[in-house]
Amino acid sequence: MRVLVVEDEPRLAANIVASLREVGFAVDHASDGLEAWQFAEQGIFDLIVLDLMLPGRDGKSVLRLLRTKGLHTPVLILTAQEGKTSIVELLNCGADDYLAKPFDLGELIARSKALIRRSKGTSSPLLRVDNLEIDTVRQTVTWSGQIIELSPIEYRILEYLAHRPRAVVSKKELLEHLYDYDWEHHSNVIEAHISNLRRKLTQLATEPVIETLRHRGYRLRVESAQ
């Protein structure tokens, strides 16, 4: 999952970015409102963490613009001024949640995950596809109760696919949502990780769980019972 952190205070931004990366998000950072909009309008983010007081263009106007342009990326507002802009007003502007500074990093991460979950159409932290069970909080994967050891990037690919089982996810989409701009990567890294992931899963399953559709992308296969 890819998160955009918009925060002008460099030390705070660094801490938020670092903590989100620690839990496996791809994170980009914008330090002013104009940069934030340039990032956000690409529509490649699964969540935007938005500070309100920004140089260039303030957080609320970025949020308004985002919603006016029809972008539905969940937005988590960070604010230190509870009085000035009321929470009600922010929520009515299209914000999904808010945190008051000084906030708890653990809470920020939990809320971020919950917002992403809900935007993908599920509220349970457990993703189940057939015998496959993904715990998005502990970041563990089991097949019929048996734990599968995955590398962080393999886990992220699997989690991304599991949010939309049976849907075809292009390689471009995977690259956009799993890597931030700071990440050195080539387009064929996805193929390498997919093949590793498929190998680990096929050891337990009878048939390949991840299908490759030539020139189209990948799909998490669901048993015929579905």
Place this chain on the structure above:
Amino acid sequence: MTSSASIARRLTLSVLVLELLAAVALIATVANHERHIQFEAFDANLRATANALLGSVQESETKDGSIQLDRQNLVLPMRAIYSVTNSEGLVLGAQGTPPELPHASGTVTKTKMAGHAYRFLVLTGERSIDPGTPHAVYHHIRVVYGLPEGRVWHTVFEGIRFFAISTLVLLGITALLLTWLIRRFLLPIGELAHEAERIDSENWTFRAPQSSKHFVELRPLASSIEKTVLRLQRSFEQQRRFTSDAAHELKTDLAIIKSSLQLLTMRRRTVEEYECGLSLGLNDIGRLEKTVQEMLTLARLEQAPKELKTCDIAEVLQEVIVQSHSFAEMKKVRVAHRGFEEHIGVPMGKEDALLLCSNVLINALQHSPSAGVVDITAAREAETIFLRVRDHGSGIIEEDRPFLFDAFYRGDASRSRKSGGTGLGLSICKAICNRSGGIITIANHPEGGAVVEIRLPIFSPNPART
């Protein structure tokens, strides 16, 4: 004084009391006048009747050479008392018994008769028989005629009663009219008070009602309330903004510290990572400490000074230039100064003066381009010292100018935090200047760069060293 007094009631009452006093005076005057007229008429009446009595003696037939009173043509009131006597004291005619009265003719005498006040007129005349003949006889006649005064007083009292009743009726009508009029006139005051009552810390709008602007007497009050409310609103807004900005600043600093430490505890880390994290955390705490320190300084400066302190600003400037030398070298900026060899006393403590000068100088150094120059000049004009600090940087943005001395104001919102400033430096400078009766301004130099000008009153040519 009673707890609640009403202007309307007092005004009405005062006017009514004055009216009443005037009415009493008027009635007294009128009654006196009436009495006078009535008595004149009464006396004329006495005289006429007495003359008639005298006339009837003069006109009557004589009988054996003696005179008599012929009352046939006379109609006299029942309560009249009279006597007509000749010179020998023989009574020619009488009704009742008149008292002993002086002999002078034409005198009116008041006297009491059987409990009633009477007025008597004495009239003397003579009856001549066969005048112009040798056997002419002259008889002296004395007429005393009196009537009770009661009738006159009755008329006078009737007049007074009429006036008193009319006055009371008039007073009643005026009271009603006054109450209505005064209420009407006081209405604008009521409206003004009602409007003023609506002002509180949440609602600072005060628009003087049209009615209060209409009256010359109320106009100054209304406009002074308007001005006061506006001033209060501004200072309240300023306070609120300061509190909110200060809270924002402190919360941001706290958020940094909290997140730095929480980041460290997210998983086990190497000793180096912990060390690095803790040193960053300490830096963050240092920043918070500086912000709090400056806020406290500002709070101290905004209170009136307890005692008058003075210092030598020339000496302070030299000291500040020496102190900032290493920073200037690091920025590769040269500090040029001229015009302050002599001692110049200013009414501020040395610590404050150091803070003021170093804040301004460091600010100029920060905004100077590398290999630039910061010019410091001091000029003396009468009892004022002008200090100008000019940098050759990009200058200030004109729109920011009115707010540059506001606490936590950031023209470029991100700049001040990134450059390590707390956003209080210039506010502190302004507070120091204000406290000493000085002025600080900032403007762009026509040839580029910003100029900070500090104007301070000179305290004495040889200040006491602190």
